[in-house]
Amino acid sequence: MRKKLLASLQWRAIRMTTGISLLLFACLISFMMFYYRLDPLVLLSSSWFGIPFILILLLISLTVGFASGYMYGNRLKTRVDTLVESILIFENGNFAYRLPPLGDDEIGLAADQLNEMAKRVELQVASLQKLSNERAEWQAQMKKSVITEERQRLARDLHDAVSQQLFAISMMTSAVLEHVKEADDKTVKRIKLVEHMAGEAQNEMRALLLHLRPVTLEGKGLKEGLTELLDEFRKKQPLDIEWDIQDTPISKGMEDHLFRIVQEALSNVFRHSKASKVSVILGVKNNQLRLKVIDNGKGFKMDQVKASSYGLNSMKERASEIGGVAEVISVEGKGTQIEVKVPIFPEKKGENERDSSIID
Template structure:
């Protein structure tokens, strides 16, 4: 559209110039040209002047158009990233103006839908109370399966290997040393599994605490129990409703559990901050990593996180590769009308990571 306006301005200037020259010649107001050289020189000079003036006028005329297009592009990028779009200024009644009005309507509907999702998440108090007992039963069954499938098998393997060490110690000392090393590795794995399972024995809700209290307490507890360095960067003045706080707490809990069980990491960074009109949760570790495409559909933890993020109208991005660690970034838009809204209860929370 910008180049079209510039082209139209240049053509308009040329047309006006031709008309003026014709009128001057036809009315005898201009002296006749003495030679073809004069005609060519005058024609080229006039065309050049008209082109320059038309181009300058076209650029001047297109400047407001370019500004309006940039404003629309910035608004669409904000909407694409999951951030609320501020009120767009009036842009006239042309094509750009109509696009601006349509984008404003789309933005308004998007904000309404996100607000509705978040309000629905925070209004599930009664359902949460009814589902809590069922969740406890399901959690006990899941933990029993995990204990049998993971920890019990590891302990059985440790017991068998320890028995073998007693038989081979006098006969083959080097083999016995390898068996003791294997026992140490299996005990470490069993310990990590047990810590991850114990993490899920924590309450499935915040128990009346604010998110700014619950997450630092969780991180301090993990620092005291595991040898992994856990760094927390969290805004202290987060103003979120209960449903969003509960989901964010559970996603942090799930991420720590997955890292303890599978990542073999020595460091984990957790950042929870407001970024404009959205809250950003970023979790990074230096563990073994995994193939995202192969793991995403089979990992109950990632599926659970994605369901929580979708319920809040946010976005989830997982970046990992074998040997490269893992980074999870979550963005949840916060509508202005939802800030500090505390009338709703905590959302129903029955899922866990495995």
């Protein structure tokens, strides 16, 4: 349909110019006959190289009319073709396309209006995409806020109810042992087993409460957040906790990931390692951030680590998300070391490198 329409435009231009040329030819012949008082028979009998003169003039007129019509029609067809092609492009959703200048007439004006329309539609699409992104971010923030509130509520309930009950069980079993010294060994062993199980449950509960802590630093810096976390657990846990945390020139997103890695590592220590001492070291050296969590627990065999271990996989994934790597080294009977290395790129060239000492 489109090609037929454009071809029709071109042929219409040829017919129009050819008709005008024939009309001018007729007018010219009539003028010559009346002005010079020529006999029509003489004009018809005149020839040039054996070809009638009037036929030569007719052929010239037709040739001029056809050629001018073809050139004008072809130019018009090309411009309209460009206009139609652009409409099809806009119809397919590519509003970044712009028409080239098509002249100063109505077709050129239509092209300019189409460009202006595409520009406005493009701005509207960008605005809609921005609104969609903002809505998705808002929903993510709302979801994150609800999850955080629920985690805090669970942590409070567990601490106020289950944790206190486990502590009471432990205390009651200790008191019972004080008054059953004369009981048989079997009864004493069972009571001690209950006391041990209550202690293990308390450790599991402490690790669970650690997981339920806020997933971000809540406006604090990494050094401040880790210091508060470690100081709190030093007071609550029956083991020696040491730390050496330096100020680090990193982004907020990296701080949140590192904070969660330390939480996960401490949770594994409390639940599995049976350690009496834990060390946390954080510093920067040679544009590389290095985080270490070291314990003197029971350790494990590296070839027997479960591929599905959630805690270790979580730490490795978080390190990978900020462009770093997490390595786990453990020796059975001697303890475990978790080391995270993240490259840090200075914002400005020539800026002095900030190095801080760290245990190698």
